Amino acid sequence: MKEIKISISNLSLNxxxxxxxxNISLNIPAKRVTAFIGPSGCGKSTFLRTLNRMNDLLDxxxxxxxxxxxxxxxxxxxxxxxxxxxxxxxxxxxSNLFPKSVFDNLVFGARxxxxxxxxxxxxxxxxxxxxxxxxxxxxxxxxxxxxxLSMGQQQRLCIARALAVEPDIILMDEPASALDPISxxxxxxxxxxxxxxxxxxxxxxxxxxxxxxxxxxxFLYMGELVEYDRTSRIFTNPSSRQTEDYITGRFG
Amino acid sequence: xxxxxxxxxxxxxxxxIKMCSLVDEQLELALKAVNEENPELALLVIERDNKxxxxxxxxxxxxxxxxxxxxxxxxxxxxxxxxxxxNNNLERVGDIAANIAENFLLIKKKPSFFERIKFASxxxxxxxxxxxxxxxxxxxxxxxxxxVIQSEELLDKxxxxxxxxxxxxxxxxxxxxxxxxxxxxxxxxxxRIGDHATNIAEDVFFIVQAQNIRHNYEKFFFSEHQMDDDxxx
Numbered sequence: 376m377k378e379i380k381i382s383i384s385n386l387s388l389n390x391x392x393x394x395x396x397x398n399i400s401l402n403i404p405a406k407r408v409t410a411f412i413g414p415s416g417c418g419k420s421t422f423l424r425t426l427n428r429m430n431d432l433l434d435x436x437x438x439x440x441x442x443x444x445x446x447x448x449x450x451x452x453x454x455x456x457x458x459x460x461x462x463x464x465x466x467x468x469x470s471n472l473f474p475k476s477v478f479d480n481l482v483f484g485a486r487x488x489x490x491x492x493x494x495x496x497x498x499x500x501x502x503x504x505x506x507x508x509x510x511x512x513x514x515x516x517x518x519x520x521x522x523x524l525s526m527g528q529q530q531r532l533c534i535a536r537a538l539a540v541e542p543d544i545i546l547m548d549e550p551a552s553a554l555d556p557i558s559x560x561x562x563x564x565x566x567x568x569x570x571x572x573x574x575x576x577x578x579x580x581x582x583x584x585x586x587x588x589x590x591x592x593x594f595l596y597m598g599e600l601v602e603y604d605r606t607s608r609i610f611t612n613p614s615s616r617q618t619e620d621y622i623t624g625r626f627g
Numbered sequence: 628x629x630x631x632x633x634x635x636x637x638x639x640x641x642x643x644i645k646m647c648s649l650v651d652e653q654l655e656l657a658l659k660a661v662n663e664e665n666p667e668l669a670l671l672v673i674e675r676d677n678k679x680x681x682x683x684x685x686x687x688x689x690x691x692x693x694x695x696x697x698x699x700x701x702x703x704x705x706x707x708x709x710x711x712x713x714n715n716n717l718e719r720v721g722d723i724a725a726n727i728a729e730n731f732l733l734i735k736k737k738p739s740f741f742e743r744i745k746f747a748s749x750x751x752x753x754x755x756x757x758x759x760x761x762x763x764x765x766x767x768x769x770x771x772x773x774x775v776i777q778s779e780e781l782l783d784k785x786x787x788x789x790x791x792x793x794x795x796x797x798x799x800x801x802x803x804x805x806x807x808x809x810x811x812x813x814x815x816x817x818x819r820i821g822d823h824a825t826n827i828a829e830d831v832f833f834i835v836q837a838q839n840i841r842h843n844y845e846k847f848f849f850s851e852h853q854m855d856d857d858x859x860x
Binding site (some may be wrong): 561582583586610611612613622623624625 | 698701702
């Protein structure tokens with residue numbers, strides 16, 4: 376396997392006493408796309424949120440096990456969670472842009488990090504929106520309200536905004552589920568491009584999307600990791616009967 | 628999905644089984660035409676080859692529709708990929724049955740040396756291989772498929788022996804040449820049917836066990852030359 380970016384061992388998460396993730400262990404390779412599939416409520420999004428400690432924001436959550444990013448335990452009590460989240464960008468199902476201009480959205484994180492020079496901010500806006508393949512569409516609309524953009528553009532702007540704080544991991548939770556096929560295609564192409572520089576984890580209900588964009592796929596069911604393997608193997612010859620039943624629609 | 632999808636898969640399998648029966652029957656009739664010296668039966672086989680072609684197109688169309696509309700994966704994908712190749716092999720067997728009938732019509736009678744050539748034993752092995760291949764596919768049974776693959780070697784050997792015998796027969800009397808050539812071709816066609824039955828048997832392994840045993844595939848790709856687009860975990 377390539378260099379391991381995230382190493383997870385015996386990760387369990389209880390939410391108000393109920394187990395949501397059960398003893399999950401897996402290694403996620405650097406600069407690859409890893410997809411998480413499974414039925415609703417199986418723990419995919421919860422799992423994703425353990426990686427940037429977003430579950431900490433919920434009451435009644437307890438986490439056990441280890442999550443190492445570049446060998447460092449992110450649940451260690453000395454970890455600065457804000458710094459951790461700078462390293463891990465996140466994109467959600469629906470775009471969550473601020474009701475501000477396109478430019479302000481793009482440089483929001485950079486400004487929070489104390490960058491004030493307009494020139495530098497402009498450079499960041501251009502670089503990240505080029506990385507997110509949206510520059511040509513917004514370069515003449517930087518002062519416009521970001522919420523005027525199409526849904527697909529808004530989602531790519533969210534990705535650009537996430538890139539502005541220079542993360543090395545990007546978590547995507549159903550990033551294209553609210554988009555039309557053309558916008559979905561653009562997001563998928565973008566994921567393909569971004570994996571050269573970032574480690575990407577994507578949760579998706581769309582199995583064809585998981586098959587198209589990811590290098591590795593993990594199948595979760597009722598909080599357990601059923602199977603984790605190369606995507607090409609999962610979708611041609613999975614080891615587990617449960618995985619086979621899920622991906623062929625014979626589940627339940 | 629998906630009851631509708633499963634119904635489509637079932638329809639595909641039913642069509643393919645019908646194709647199997649039709650092709651099996653075509654081969655039986657072609658051999659019967661030779662054994663019973665029955666030109667009418669030979670003509671019937673040739674005429675019915677159209678029916679095989681129609682089934683071939685139907686199966687292709689069903690596969691195309693299922694892939695386009697359902698994006699099948701895993702065992703469903705293997706089933707559809709194999710259905711296409713099995714269908715193609717069956718269509719070729721149908722063509723060969725018609726060719727056997729055509730070659731027989733060139734001579735219309737069993738020659739005096741008929742008992743000396745390997746036609747009867749080759750016909751018996753070939754029909755057995757085709758039936759077993761079909762049974763293995765219908766029942767998803769790799770053990771029966773293995774029997775088919777094992778029979779291929781014997782069939783090849785008989786074909787080589789038949790070749791030598793046919794040359795001797797031709798050398799003995801030039802009046803034998805026309806019939807000897809016709810039967811040389813017929814026996815060669817029986818050997819080809821054995822190859823197609825073997826291909827079908829290999830597909831059974833692929834459908835049931837996700838194991839590609841064609842051309843030593845596993846050995847080639849997974850032992851010596853790792854597929855470079857497949858990164859290991």
